[in-house]
Amino acid sequence: MESLFDLTLKAKANDKAAMEALLLRFQPKVRRLSSNAPHAWREDMEQELYIQLIKAIHRFEIQDINPQWNLTHAIYPAI
Numbered sequence: 029m030e031s032l033f034d035l036t037l038k039a040k041a042n043d044k045a046a047m048e049a050l051l052l053r054f055q056p057k058v059r060r061l062s063s064n065a066p067h068a069w070r071e072d073m074e075q076e077l078y079i080q081l082i083k084a085i086h087r088f089e090i091q092d093i094n095p096q097w098n099l100t101h102a103i104y105p106a107i
């Protein structure tokens with residue numbers, strides 16, 4: 029299973045399979061968030077949550093976390 033970081037990189041590069049994998053990974057959270065809404069609104073709410081998630085993935089600035097990721101990734105094998 030690919031990490032969220034790897035999937036996000038691919039999704040930002042317009043990899044449709046990676047975007048689908050990210051959306052599937054967040055599906056339980058989306059369903060939990062919409063579960064308290066009236067039944068008639070749930071489908072619309074879930075669609076809106078997915079739209080916002082896609083927008084957030086595209087806005088996400090990978091370079092802001094990349095140095096930390098490399099440091100953590102380099103230390104992990106040494107542990």
